[in-house]
Structure formats: C-alpha cells, structure tokens
Amino acid sequence: MRIATTPSLKALAAALVLSTSAAPLPLLARDEASEAATAKAPAATPQQLVRQVDIPYEMFKLDNGLTTIVHTDRKAPIVGVTLYYEVGSKNEPRGKTGFAHLYEHLFFGGSANVPNFDIPLEAAGSTPTNGSTWYDRTNYVETVPTAALDLALFMESDRMGHLLPAVTQEKLDQQRGVVQNEKRQGDNQPYGLSDYVVSDNLYPVGHPYRHATIGSMADLDAATLSDVRKWFTDHYGPNNVVMVLSGDIDAATARPKVQKWFGSIPRGPEVKPVAAGPVTLDRDISRDMTDQVPVMRLTRSWSGPGLNDADAPALQIGMHILGGLASSRLDNALVRGAQLAVGVTAAAQVFEEASQLEMAMMVKPGVERAKAEAAFDAVLAKYLKEGPSEDEVRRAVVSTLSSQIGALERVGGFGGKGATLAEGEAYSSDPAKYKHDLEAMAALTPEKIRSVMTKWLSRPVFKLAVIPGERTEDGATMGGWGDEATSPSPQPDPHATPPALAPAPERTAPPVGTIGDLAFPAIEHATLSNGIPVTLARRTAVPKVQLTMDFDAGYAADALDTPGTQRLMLDMLDEGTDTLDATGIAEAQERLGAKVSSYAGVDTSSVTLTALTANLAPSLSLMADVVLHPAFADAEVSRLRESSLAQLQAALTSPNSLSRRTLDAALFGDHPYAQPSDGLGNAQSLAALTPADMKAAHAKWLRPDLARITVVGDVTMAQLKPLLEGAFGQWKAPSTPKPVKRLDAAIPAPAARIILVDRPNSPQSVIMAGRVLALDGTAKGTEPLELANDVLGGGFLSRLNADIREDKGWSYGVYSGVTQNKGPRELIVRAPVQSDKTGAAIAALIADMAALPAEKPVSAEELQRVTEGAIRGLPNQFETNASVEGALRKNQTLGRPDTYYETLASTYRATDAAAIGKAASEYLQPAGVTWVIVGDRSVVEPQLAELGLPVEVMPAPVTPGGEGED
Structure with missing residues (x-):
C-alpha cells in the first residue's frame, strides 16, 4: 500500500456519505413472546464496555x-x-x-x-x-x-x-x-x-x-x-x-x-x-471552487487541540453526535428532516499537536444554495446552544467503545493492538493512553461536551463550497509549503552524486522455523424450524458476534426486475419498520453498540449484524424487526430514491466506478452480470421505482427458502439457535415458486478492442480491462488459476505491479483478479497510470500477460511465494470474525466443503509450476480482452494508434441536476 493516509471526510464525501441499510423480507406476524424475551436483556453500560477494552503489555528499552x-x-x-x-x-x-x-x-x-x-x-x-x-x-x-x-x-x-x-x-x-x-x-x-x-x-x-x-x-x-x-x-x-x-x-x-x-x-x-498547535483565524473565510463533482459539497473547518489536550475526548464524541452517528444531529435535520442534503458528516481528526474539526453537507440537487447554507449553519448553532442529550452521549460513547472492542481482534496491522500501544507511547509516553481516553469518554456529561464544542467551534471558521463544473485548478501545483510563487528557492540537481558511503557490516538472515498449517475454527450446522440453514464458527478472542443472513439474489437479480431495485430495496430496510422510524432504528443500534447493514453482491443480497456478545439478544431482536417488518413508507422511498440518484451521479464522475460500469456492460451484454456492480442501475430506472416495487422485490427475493445464516464469534450454538428460532423460525415461505436468475444466459463473444471514455482534465488514465472466462464459480480444481493470477497481478510482488509500478514508476498500483461468483467468472486488470503513459502501459500489460508462461515461465521463487508463502500466511488471513465469516460464506456460494481451507495447504503443495503455467495459458492471455480507458481523450487517443486495436470513443456521462442553484 505504501500510503499517505487521507482524511476520512474526503473519502466519505466522494461516496456521498450515504449509509446503507438492511435487506427487507416478506411480512409475517411477530412472535411477541420471543421478541419480548430477547428485548428484556439489559444493554451493557459504557463503564462495563470500557472494562472489556484491555491490552496488557510489558515494556523495555535498549x-x-x-x-x-x-x-x-x-x-x-x-x-x-x-x-x-x-x-x-x-x-x-x-x-x-x-x-x-x-x-x-x-x-x-x-x-x-x-x-x-x-x-x-x-x-x-x-x-x-x-x-x-x-x-x-x-x-x-x-x-x-x-x-x-x-x-x-x-x-x-x-x-x-x-x-x-x-x-x-x-x-x-x-x-x-x-x-x-x-x-x-x-x-x-x-x-x-x-x-x-x-x-x-x-x-x-x-x-x-x-x-x-x-x-x-x-x-x-x-x-x-x-x-x-x-x-x-x-x-x-x-x-x-x-x-x-x-x-x-x-x-x-x-x-x-x-x-x-x-x-x-x-x-x-x-x-x-516542532510547534504545531491549533490556529484561530482572525475572521471567517469563505472560498468557492468548481470541480468535476456530482453535487455541491459545503464544509466548515476549524483547527482544534491535539490528542493530549483534556478537551480531545469531548470533541471526538461531540463531533460524532453532530455528524458521525447514523442518528446524528445533521442527519436528522438535513437528510431525514428537511431533506436538503443527500449526505452529511462531522468528525474530529485528532493529531499529536492539533486536530481538524470538520462538518460537511452534500447538497441535494435542486436545493437553493442559500437555503442549504442557512440550514447547515443553523444545526450547529442550535447544537452549541443546547448541547447533546444524555441519550445522545450514551449512544455515541457505546458505539465508539464497540468499535474499539472490534479492533482488538487484530494483533498487528495499521489499526490493531500493536498500533494502539505504539501510538500511545509515541504521542503520549503512555501505551495505555487509549484506555484513559475511553474512560474519559465514558464519564462525559452533556454539559461538558456542550462547553468544549462551544469553546472550539464558536471561533472563526473556514467555509468551502465545491461546486459542480469544470475543474480549473491543478493538483500538481498544490500541497506544498505555500509561498513558492512569491519566494522561489533554488532547487538542487536531483541527480547530483553524493560522496561515497562506507560499506555496511555483513549480516546473515536467520532461517525461518517450522510453520504449522492452518487450524481453521470448528464449524457447526443447524437448521431452523422453517428450514433456514445456520452455520456457526465459535471464536472467543473478543466479546463480539458477526452474523449475516444471505439471500440468493444480489444485483444480478435486477435482470428480472428494474435496474437498481435490489440495492434501493436493501437500503430501505433500516429506514423504518412497523414500529420504529429510521431515527429510532439508528438510535437503537447506537445504544447497543450494534450495527445492522445490508448490501447486494453480484449473487447474494445480505443483511449483516455486528453485536457485542453482552447485547446479542436485543441486537438480534432489532435485526429481526428490520428484516421482517420494513415499512417502505412513501416519503422514505422518495427520499432514498433521490439519494440513490445522487450516488449514481457520484459513480458516473468517479473514474474507477465509471470504468467498471463500462467494462461489465461491454463484456456481458444481456447477461444478469451486465448489471452495474454498484447496484445503482441507471437514472431512468431509479427514478421510476416506487414503494410498490420495493414491497414486490422484498416478497420476491427475500424469503426463507432463499436464505442462509452464517455466524462467527463469541456465542455457542446452544445460545444462538433459540435466539434465531425466536427471531426467524416462524417466518414461512410464500406459495409462489422461487425466482431463478438465468446465469447460463448467452454472453457476447470476446472482442479485443479499446473503449475510450473521454474525461477531460484527468491527470491519470484509469485502465480497466477484462474478459469473461469459460468457467463458472462452481468449477472445481481452480486453485492453479488462482495461483497463476497471484503470479501475474494478484499482489504487490506480482509481475504487472513490478513492471508498471516498481520498474517504470507509471502507477501507484496495478492489479489483476479472477472473480469468484456463482456464474461466469471474469478476468479483470486494473491499472491507473499517468496520462502520458497510457498507450505504453497497455502495450506493457499485453506483453506481460502474453509472456506467462510462454516466454517467461513461473520461476522457483514465484512458485514458493504463491504456494508455500501463501500456506504460511493462512493464519493471518483469518484473524477476525469478519474474515472467517467471509470464508464460510464464500464456501457456501461456491459449493465448497467446510474443510476447504483446512485442506488448501495440501492442494497448494501439490500444484507445480507446470500446472500454474497451464492455467495462465488457458485463462490469463490478452487475446479477446476489452480495454476500457477513462481519461483525457486529447492526451490519450494519439497514444493508441500503435496498439493495433479498434478504438471506440464515448463521452463521459453527463450528470444533470448536480449543481445547487444560487
């Protein structure tokens, strides 16, 4: 990765900061007795949760x-x-x-x-x-x-x-x-x-x-x-x-x-x-800039105190209440309430010596800017005057603690226990700083938060409006010291030869000891009284549970409905039930430290619950209400439909999303997999969706005879099954036949060609290439193909990345992959490259693909890395509940046995270089590959002549309605 971390608000804004919900199911009578039994379980208090967050350590210094x-x-x-x-x-x-x-x-x-x-x-x-x-x-x-x-x-x-x-x-x-x-x-x-x-x-x-x-x-x-x-x-x-x-x-x-x-x-x-403390502006500052964006974004920014300041915990929780919670003040007022925004957020990014306090509003298309600005600022003014409620504080603290407990699953990486201890010592001379911060958060009062928020957010503010239009500023000139134009300094020769260095002492690398094979968690199975299969892998490393209910639907199901139906229907699940509105659902999750989310993959529609073990019973009761009793209220469907249209506009302005949408449509034709992988369909189809369509899709696709439940975490089957039985056991399948997706539908013949999507002023070209393989996800013995892809483009050391990134320096990263869906599998190559190297990069990619294995067979080093190295790395891959659950669900989708990952080591060891080369020859060659380029036509098109491939040029989609009105 080798990354400079980017602020979360930027990423959230690019995605329009729109939350997803859970997937709706056919309505049925509630089992009131079981619901009452689960609902009576008391929720853990913040103080109880803090006691569960502990990373014991010893420390020494050389x-x-x-x-x-x-x-x-x-x-x-x-x-x-x-x-x-x-x-x-x-x-x-x-x-x-x-x-x-x-x-x-x-x-x-x-x-x-x-x-x-x-x-x-x-x-x-x-x-x-x-x-x-x-x-x-x-x-x-x-x-x-x-x-x-x-x-x-x-x-x-x-x-x-x-x-x-x-x-x-x-x-x-x-x-x-x-x-x-x-x-x-x-x-x-x-x-x-x-x-x-x-x-x-x-x-x-x-x-x-x-x-x-x-x-x-x-x-x-x-x-x-x-x-x-x-x-x-x-x-x-x-x-x-x-x-x-x-x-x-x-x-x-x-x-x-x-x-x-x-x-x-x-x-x-x-x-x-260095002195890097917060700065107070002497006055409010406002700035407008135009950019190729889907909707107007308004931000308000202040610098604040560093992480060792006593005010930092109150600011983090206070900003979370303002715009981080699903039931945040900004969300309730501007998204669900006045419906002036399609997304909002607020957060405190706390650094060692200062922090950045920022709130953002994605203005709903067609809303007058002045009205949006006034409402945006009014939410903050009211919040600073009134402060939060006791319930808001508790919800914000519990949800924060739940996230911290989840982070304890990882021993290393960027966000695990190692990083938590290291940051405490590096920034605060205290590895247990995290514990003191969480204790401070658990002790916060509404008045303390109001006082601290007023202290820091009543100061002069920087206001930025990013307005849809032509990009007029150049990132290449930005990001520096700031006075280069007025005080240029002489630049040294970047290739000047420095004095010779003394030789370093010779040291020898130690051998690697014996590494055992993966010990995958034991897997248990059960069946609910209505036939829903349940799979459980018990893990007790952290007191949390992850549970997913999958349905045989996915965005491919839109081929039998209106494009965009599945995702919008899923997004509607937590927007209201028979007894709770969207805010009530969000607040209930936050009180429990739980999260109910939903999404559509290509083959499955899924509802996932992450919950603290201490709060599993009430959390599962809430999930059941969301899943079984969605309201699909007219007003909420209308609001979510508008949000989905704004998300579609964002996808059409993102070069990454646009390239994938273009490629899949070109490769799959009328096959269900031609549906856009973001699940958003198109503007015309989204605009036509109604509450009746949502109810019909819910009844058609989310039914018990299309469902399965997978659970990983700190719970036994004896504890789990009665809860699931009470929540879902009385749910009966409708009498209508199960719908069937035509995954065997015809696919266009492969065609070697280039589709150039003209996106002016792009400093990079996003290359996305692919071909549909004569292979589906249920095929057995495909491990040599997966290993061949690892050699070609499946990781940092792969040939494509080594060539285009490490040797040539034309890209930040190049990747290839073979999809693992139920139907036809797809070879994908993704290469964002600097615009002036687009044609040369495609030529290099074609050459690298063709060379495996004909001109450049799999080497002994590559074979060891993708087989024995992968075997040794298997325990790392299954450190979290989510990763184990994902593996179990993939086994179920692809029809693999429970023992698949336990036997994978022997499968890899039995795969030689010849088998990997054979798979590469059959599936990973450049013949018949369609190349999609999203970039600046004026720069890119002249580079393509020498490739000898037919070129089709199309304009980037127009996204009308993205601008706010003055």
Whole structure:
C-alpha cells in the first residue's frame, strides 16, 4: 500500500456519505413472546464496555534508546511487528514537502543485507507487509508466523541501521514516479483537491500541518540522494522508534531477540520538536471552487487541540453526535428532516499537536444554495446552544467503545493492538493512553461536551463550497509549503552524486522455523424450524458476534426486475419498520453498540449484524424487526430514491466506478452480470421505482427458502439457535415458486478492442480491462488459476505491479483478479497510470500477460511465494470474525466443503509450476480482452494508434441536476 493516509471526510464525501441499510423480507406476524424475551436483556453500560477494552503489555528499552512494547495474545501462531518512527510530514522543512512519505517508499527497496524487503517476508507468510506516513509519524507493519519473527526483526534492524548503501539513484527515481502517481490518483477523484484548499486556509505558511503529506510535485522532483541520507541519519535512529511485538510472544522471549538484532545500532540525533498547535483565524473565510463533482459539497473547518489536550475526548464524541452517528444531529435535520442534503458528516481528526474539526453537507440537487447554507449553519448553532442529550452521549460513547472492542481482534496491522500501544507511547509516553481516553469518554456529561464544542467551534471558521463544473485548478501545483510563487528557492540537481558511503557490516538472515498449517475454527450446522440453514464458527478472542443472513439474489437479480431495485430495496430496510422510524432504528443500534447493514453482491443480497456478545439478544431482536417488518413508507422511498440518484451521479464522475460500469456492460451484454456492480442501475430506472416495487422485490427475493445464516464469534450454538428460532423460525415461505436468475444466459463473444471514455482534465488514465472466462464459480480444481493470477497481478510482488509500478514508476498500483461468483467468472486488470503513459502501459500489460508462461515461465521463487508463502500466511488471513465469516460464506456460494481451507495447504503443495503455467495459458492471455480507458481523450487517443486495436470513443456521462442553484 505504501500510503499517505487521507482524511476520512474526503473519502466519505466522494461516496456521498450515504449509509446503507438492511435487506427487507416478506411480512409475517411477530412472535411477541420471543421478541419480548430477547428485548428484556439489559444493554451493557459504557463503564462495563470500557472494562472489556484491555491490552496488557510489558515494556523495555535498549541502551541505544529503542523502546519495545510486548503484548501477549496466543489465539494464533502469529506476531504483529509494528514500528513507529517519530517523524512525519510535520518535520519537513521548506522545499522538502512530501519527503517523509517518499522516504517511506524507499524504505521498502532493500538494505545492505536485504536485497528486497517484501520477497522474504511474503515467502515466510507475512500479511500485510506495509507502511504509511502521516503528519506525526511514519509506521511500518508486518504480521508474521511466530517461526518467522527472527527474520522480520533481522530485516527491520538491517534497514534501521544499514539502509543507505542500498539506496541508489535508480531506486529514488522509480519511487519518485510511484509517489507522484499516488498524488495524481488522489487528485483525480471527485473533491480530490479540496483537502489542499482547507489546509491552506486553516494554517499560515510554514505551519507544520499546512502542507500535504503527499507534498508538491516540484519538491518531489527535486529530492536528491543527499536528501535521503540526511533524512535517514537525522530521524531514523533507534532512539526515535517505538516497536511493538504483539501476539504469540512474551517479554522474556522478546527481549534477547530485540537485543540481538537491534542492540548494535547506534543512537541517532533526537528529533527536534516542532510547534504545531491549533490556529484561530482572525475572521471567517469563505472560498468557492468548481470541480468535476456530482453535487455541491459545503464544509466548515476549524483547527482544534491535539490528542493530549483534556478537551480531545469531548470533541471526538461531540463531533460524532453532530455528524458521525447514523442518528446524528445533521442527519436528522438535513437528510431525514428537511431533506436538503443527500449526505452529511462531522468528525474530529485528532493529531499529536492539533486536530481538524470538520462538518460537511452534500447538497441535494435542486436545493437553493442559500437555503442549504442557512440550514447547515443553523444545526450547529442550535447544537452549541443546547448541547447533546444524555441519550445522545450514551449512544455515541457505546458505539465508539464497540468499535474499539472490534479492533482488538487484530494483533498487528495499521489499526490493531500493536498500533494502539505504539501510538500511545509515541504521542503520549503512555501505551495505555487509549484506555484513559475511553474512560474519559465514558464519564462525559452533556454539559461538558456542550462547553468544549462551544469553546472550539464558536471561533472563526473556514467555509468551502465545491461546486459542480469544470475543474480549473491543478493538483500538481498544490500541497506544498505555500509561498513558492512569491519566494522561489533554488532547487538542487536531483541527480547530483553524493560522496561515497562506507560499506555496511555483513549480516546473515536467520532461517525461518517450522510453520504449522492452518487450524481453521470448528464449524457447526443447524437448521431452523422453517428450514433456514445456520452455520456457526465459535471464536472467543473478543466479546463480539458477526452474523449475516444471505439471500440468493444480489444485483444480478435486477435482470428480472428494474435496474437498481435490489440495492434501493436493501437500503430501505433500516429506514423504518412497523414500529420504529429510521431515527429510532439508528438510535437503537447506537445504544447497543450494534450495527445492522445490508448490501447486494453480484449473487447474494445480505443483511449483516455486528453485536457485542453482552447485547446479542436485543441486537438480534432489532435485526429481526428490520428484516421482517420494513415499512417502505412513501416519503422514505422518495427520499432514498433521490439519494440513490445522487450516488449514481457520484459513480458516473468517479473514474474507477465509471470504468467498471463500462467494462461489465461491454463484456456481458444481456447477461444478469451486465448489471452495474454498484447496484445503482441507471437514472431512468431509479427514478421510476416506487414503494410498490420495493414491497414486490422484498416478497420476491427475500424469503426463507432463499436464505442462509452464517455466524462467527463469541456465542455457542446452544445460545444462538433459540435466539434465531425466536427471531426467524416462524417466518414461512410464500406459495409462489422461487425466482431463478438465468446465469447460463448467452454472453457476447470476446472482442479485443479499446473503449475510450473521454474525461477531460484527468491527470491519470484509469485502465480497466477484462474478459469473461469459460468457467463458472462452481468449477472445481481452480486453485492453479488462482495461483497463476497471484503470479501475474494478484499482489504487490506480482509481475504487472513490478513492471508498471516498481520498474517504470507509471502507477501507484496495478492489479489483476479472477472473480469468484456463482456464474461466469471474469478476468479483470486494473491499472491507473499517468496520462502520458497510457498507450505504453497497455502495450506493457499485453506483453506481460502474453509472456506467462510462454516466454517467461513461473520461476522457483514465484512458485514458493504463491504456494508455500501463501500456506504460511493462512493464519493471518483469518484473524477476525469478519474474515472467517467471509470464508464460510464464500464456501457456501461456491459449493465448497467446510474443510476447504483446512485442506488448501495440501492442494497448494501439490500444484507445480507446470500446472500454474497451464492455467495462465488457458485463462490469463490478452487475446479477446476489452480495454476500457477513462481519461483525457486529447492526451490519450494519439497514444493508441500503435496498439493495433479498434478504438471506440464515448463521452463521459453527463450528470444533470448536480449543481445547487444560487
């Protein structure tokens, strides 16, 4: 991934911040006795939940200053290795913006005794192996089998102490190109430039949080090898690092290992502190900008206190109440109430020394801007005057605690227990900082939140309106220090040769010990009295349960109805039942720390419940009400239909969504899989949907004889089955025959061609290519094909990514995959590339695909990585309840046995390079592939002539009604 983390509001806005609901079912009489029994179960209090959030640890420090924290969790034979270097983009001087992140990319390019960082770890079963950069830190994570821990520590210590001899001008130039394409990829999205504008207006020139972590193109262009060396020696000493080892390890075992591998690395300079506190504007500031966006977005932004400030917990909960909860003040007033918005959000992004407080409103098409602005600001004014209610505080705190408990499932990665402990020590000199914050949240009162929110949000505000229209600003010039135009500085020669380095000491990598095969959880089966099958895998690592009810429908079912029906019907489920309105449903979930959600995949329509074990009974009762008794009220259907139309407009302005919609329509013709994978249908079909259509689809597709239930978590079958029986056992199937999707329908013959979708002013082209395979999801023995795809484009070390990203630097990442649906499977290749390399990138992709295996057979290293490396990594893949549940559900969809994952190791070991090559020859060749390009025609089309493929050009779809009216 190698990412600079992007603010959540940006991502939410791009998706229109629209929540989904659960899937509706045919109405039936309630079993009032069972409902009452489950509803009487008391909900856990915030204080009880806080006691369940605990990460015990031990800590020691080496003489060179390296701080190590150890947390023991024996649930699986894996260890999360998490390193936080206490340096981020806030430490960058003028002229060097983006350098911390660029350096993070270089950190993966190998060190004096490790030619490539990813290959040995992936071969040992590490997942993930990654890093990220943000304002305050740069972190590196890998989760490895216990037997590979010494290898991971050796490699981390070698790059901490002996990186520079391996950093060459060639590697710097390659990663410079990758990072610049990462910037282009972010800038290319709807609303992709607004974060730059917000930071530029919240902070003065030179403030450490003003410039973007991704930096400016000019500064990235100017980075030199001398810069790399200085950044390393100034910031990457062991005394500026917090390392956490979490999982199948204890402090007594860890200490000698850490001393062995890291003890000889000398201390470095102390990272100099920077002043990066909040800034109060001297007046309100307003700014408009036009962009290729689906709807007008209004934001209000302030800088606030850092995470160690006593006000931080109250701000986080206060902003959650304002616009984070499903029943938030903004949601109730502007989306469900006055219906002036199609999405709202508010959040406090809290950094070490400051925070960004932001609220956003996606204005409903056709709403007068002045009216929207007035209503938006009025919600905040009323909230600051009145403060929240006791119930709002409790709901916000419980939902936050529930999320934190869920995070305890992972020992490593970016959001697991290792990162939680590391952040506490790095930012607050206290690994248990998370615990103190949660205790403070549980003790909050409405008056405390009102007081803190008023203190910080009554100050002058920066107001930004992003208005649909032509993009007139260039992201390539944004993200830097801010005074380049008035105070240009001389740029150094980026290819100047620095002095030679002394050779590093020779060190030898330790061998990987014996790694056992996957121990998949035991699986139990039961059947409800009405025939619904139930599958349970009990796991007790965290006191939570994940439960999904799947129906044999999905967005492919829209081929028998009106396009967009399935998704809208599912979205309507939590918009009201016979006894609760949408706000009541949202509030009930928040009180319980539960979440009921629904979505349509290609083959299944699904309703998922995540719940605290302590609150499972009332949570399941709520889910049953949502599933069995949706109201489909006229007003709510009308509102959700308008929101869906706005989501469709967002999809048509997103290059990623637009490329996939175009490709599937071209590949599948009249087959059910030609339905857009976002489930939104088209504008005409969505506009025509009525409450009667929703009720009919609910009765037709969501019925017990099309249902199955899968459960993973801290519950026994003896506890679970009576609850499910009470909730769903009395539900009877209708007398009408079950509907049948025609997954055997004819598909157009493969055609090698290019479809160019003209999207002017695009700094990147999104290439999406594919072909329908003569294979469906129920075919057996397809593991060689899946391994062949892993070699071709299935991961970071795949051939496509290595060529286009790592060797050429034309992309932030290239991917290929083979879909695993019930009907015809599809080969997909996705490659966002810089616009001026579009034609060359397609030529390279075609050549790479054709070379496997004819010109370039599967190598011994590739075979080991995709077979034995994958086997070693299997325990990492099933660390969470959601991942186990997903595997069980996939087995059910594809007709695989319960033992599939337990026998996968032997299947992989029995697959040789010849079998993988044969699968690649049959299924992964470029012949007959359709190439969709979403990009700027004026730049791209001249590049396509030499490819020898027919080219069809079409304009990007027009999205009328996206602009608000002045």
